[in-house]
Amino acid sequence: MTDRQLHLGVILTGAGGPGRPKTWLYDDLPLDSSVNVDWYIELSQLAEKGKLDLVFIVDSQFITPNSPPHYLNRLEPFTLLAALAVSTKNIGLVGTATTSYNDPFNLARRFASLDNISHGRAGWNVVTSGDSGTAGNYGRDEHYDYDTRYGRAHEAIEVIQGLWDSYEDDAFPRDRATGQFFDPSKQHALNHEGTYFPKVVGPLNIQRSEQGWPVIFQAGDSDQGRDLGAALGEGIFTHGESFEKTKAFRTDLRSRAEAKGRDADSVIILPGVRFFIGDTDEEARALEQRANDMNWDFDRAQAEFGRAFGWHDFSQYDPEAPFPDVREIATLAWKTQADEVTDTALREGLTLRQTVERFAAPRRGHFVGTAQHVADLIEEWFTGEATDGFNIYVEQPAQFRRFVEEVVPILQQKGIFRTEYEASTLRGNLGLPIPANRYTAAREASREHAAIS
């Protein structure tokens, strides 16, 4: 595995994500960052200068007055990513889209269009929507239950990949000499009949891109989430809490993928991490401390903490009393997280305040130090096979610039990160295969079979 290469993404959000409500106060950020397309373009061009694999746009469709600043007011991923596609050349463009509140036909079209506009750089982060309130924005009284959400996600991905194959790669001869624009025998209806999507006929009205299909990303951490990732995910976003936990997650995902008959190397694990870089390790720690202090606000943290429990209102309880087990009465929006929080609090006898502090307070991170120190840590996690790379949270553009200008060159010297893009497509840069068109493959297989028999 000497040619194993690190993969790096950057999570582009406006200022003020969950747990970081005050980051908009940094004065090197535009005040309207979350809706400022020029800011997104500037950061994605900086990421491309650093030869990063991809930019990642998160999403959600439900807000309250208490939502984090970035959630309140944000650009929609497809429109934003298309704007980035024509402002960059090589970097991958990954967007979150939910299978709970989108028609597969529409998702298939938009991702295929983004993939054509970017010449093969699109990726889809498949989510099922945790916030139960989202249902009300889409005409439903209640959010889909957990099994339905994951059932829809599985089926939607398969439908969408089927639609992406509507045209074989040689369906459009476009030959002015012969007058043949199109070969109808290379167009295929899907005729899907299923459980959650009873009927999707097709064909899709757009060709495949240079990379065949967009890359499938996934982030669920529950048992169903991991199964979905192992079955269909090609990039997996996860937490970067510690070397051991991340390594255990990667090992689990790889063995689940192998159990499903997949090559484990076709599943790339990317934990999300914050980097703080200083001229000295002390300076970096001070930067982190300042950020953590600035963002800490118990009431706000307690409100956001309720999100995993379906925005359960914990302010109704005494913060100094033992943590209340509300799993019976709250809708568990992020089930794994709600379970972990509750189990820990009960086991250790924590109060509500202690529990919120434990799980919602900004904590000291791992990747804090000089550029050399941070690069060494990255190498350690990578060569120790805890991870295949990282997905970087950007809070301060100045810090991300230091990452690109100081950390990346060290990683390149270490021989674990590219000095030039290997390819013009996201699949090419991630080392993932281009999926063969199913109809072309079937025809070739039957031809081969005929030749043998």
Add this chain to the structure above:
Amino acid sequence: MTDRQLHLGVILTGAGGPGRPKTWLYDDLPLDSSVNVDWYIELSQLAEKGKLDLVFIVDSQFITPNSPPHYLNRLEPFTLLAALAVSTKNIGLVGTATTSYNDPFNLARRFASLDNISHGRAGWNVVTSGDSGTAGNYGRDEHYDYDTRYGRAHEAIEVIQGLWDSYEDDAFPRDRATGQFFDPSKQHALNHEGTYFPKVVGPLNIQRSEQGWPVIFQAGDSDQGRDLGAALGEGIFTHGESFEKTKAFRTDLRSRAEAKGRDADSVIILPGVRFFIGDTDEEARALEQRANDMNWDFDRAQAEFGRAFGWHDFSQYDPEAPFPDVREIATLAWKTQADEVTDTALREGLTLRQTVERFAAPRRGHFVGTAQHVADLIEEWFTGEATDGFNIYVEQPAQFRRFVEEVVPILQQKGIFRTEYEASTLRGNLGLPIPANRYTAAREASREHAAIS
């Protein structure tokens, strides 16, 4: 009305729209024009050089192997328009989206995002989808009936405009001195409960743009279509068959709008037309003749002719026998059109072949001649109040370039077309008012009322 100004749009499609299957043969077009974002960017920049009001991206979600070349394989409007938004500065960006197969919350977000990315240049062409086959791509056995389609459209527009007002314009103080990012009293849930969309809670997670809301365009020609346009449309696309018919349409639409209590001047009529420009009128006519001959193919035209009848297959009938009245057995996808065709054929005793020729063959157009001649005709239609402007079909980039470089300057000399953009927003250039936020307006009205009483 001396300051009345002409408005011009350009319909950007790849080569090979309905009735024009062979335009991809022009050798000044890229072969993959319908999926080539660079070609769309080049043409929209050319349109902007000509100070045109807007580019217009049409759409559909259903194809068969017999669909016109552009329909077979096309970019999706939101992703395409966002790419154009960051490639242009002043021109309006209008996209077609159906209310039959999209959730209002998703449409509201995507148009608002496009409107923010373009700083107030977005427009939405509201359609209800004519092709009954579209249903099968969205899990439905049958397409919505006509009344449901228009009922959904009305309600969807009102829901979406309500969602666009989720934030008052001063909802985000973003004041680093006071630490106030957001004023929660300026965020408003919609809490819509309706007929076709029983529940849409809101609020939307994006602010209004510089023009308040995207401009609403509409193109339906049936009675319901005209009523929708008169009630909620700000730009109306229609046919440019003759001065008299277009003038009658405009007069009807304006009086319907006035009957609904609207200012008729806030409804802008834009017929779609083809221009052929030559050094002499004869040369222009020859160019048109060549295009018409090239695109004429009875079998193909007959197949496309069936679209208004829900893709009814007319090849099963004897083309030399009297035109069959199939209104009882076919699904009327474009009802007004199917009725007009059938009534005319029966009244005049036409054969099937004659009917297809009459309605589906490329015909001689009005706007054919030298640049001066074409500009004079435009002036005649405009000052004669048959129209407020035109929406231009582009078949040959070279012809569109002549329009921009030769016809536009004459229109400018005549004083009926701008020499510079009046505004940076589409509303500003169309002379349409910025809609007041309903919550701000209500608060101001109640304050005024309190002051008076």
